[in-house]
Amino acid sequence: MSSPYRSPTKRLTAEVVVDDGGLIVGDLHLHPNTLVPGGYESVIRMINDDESFFPLSDGDTTIALVGKACTVSLSYTPDGEPLAPDPTERRVQLEARLSDGRTLSGWAILDLPRADPRTLDFLNGPGPFLPIHDGTRVHLVNRAHIRSVHPLD
Numbered sequence: 001m002s003s004p005y006r007s008p009t010k011r012l013t014a015e016v017v018v019d020d021g022g023l024i025v026g027d028l029h030l031h032p033n034t035l036v037p038g039g040y041e042s043v044i045r046m047i048n049d050d051e052s053f054f055p056l057s058d059g060d061t062t063i064a065l066v067g068k069a070c071t072v073s074l075s076y077t078p079d080g081e082p083l084a085p086d087p088t089e090r091r092v093q094l095e096a097r098l099s100d101g102r103t104l105s106g107w108a109i110l111d112l113p114r115a116d117p118r119t120l121d122f123l124n125g126p127g128p129f130l131p132i133h134d135g136t137r138v139h140l141v142n143r144a145h146i147r148s149v150h151p152l153d
Contacts, residue, residue, distance in 0.1 A: 008032060012038040016056060016066055017101040019145065021100055024064055026056040028076070038079075047074055047140050048127035068128065068146035072100050072145040077137050092119050094134060099145040105152070106134035119151045 009029035016024045030040040046054060053065045090110045097103050108131065110117040122130065129140040 008041065011057075012043065012076055012079070014043075014074055016074050016149045017072045017100060017102075018066070019070045019072055023064060024056055026058045028065065028074075028089070029057065029119075043074070043076060044048065044129065044131055044140060046077050047071075047129045068104075068142070069144070071129075071142055072098055073102075073104070073142065074129070074140045075137050088097055090117065090126065092122070094119060094132070095150045095152060096136055096141060097149075104134070104139050104141065106132040106139065108132055119149065123149055 009031055012026040012030060014026065014028045016026075028043060028046070028099065030043065030046060032039060033041045035122045037043065047068065052069070053067055054062050056066050091107045092110055093105075093107050095103055095105045107120055108119075110119070111120050123143070123146075128144065128148045130141055132141055
């Protein structure tokens, strides 16, 4: 029997931490998009769209429809090259303390329209999730679950 959640997608393994402390590991399903490099939607666009849930599959049989509001963080290793900061990008080193007690340390790109963006502008930016890079993984953190951020620069 065919599932309504199955369509031609690119799978990307991710770890999702939810607000009750649970961890869900599975594959994200990124939809084709010929207008972007790589030909598929990006994880940050998928998690920041207007939909309230996203599918995460465990193999070919089990699908969890995960609520974005209760997602504390979604972490994944991007395809391709390791995550090295581009020296032309303005970035900030930071430490984020989350509602589940974890602390994430890494860097964020200050890609904002201001001439001299601040960490505060990044934190108050658009979209419910913001990316923190740690060199090997990307952590998309729900702003509603951030207790405090400490810039390390």
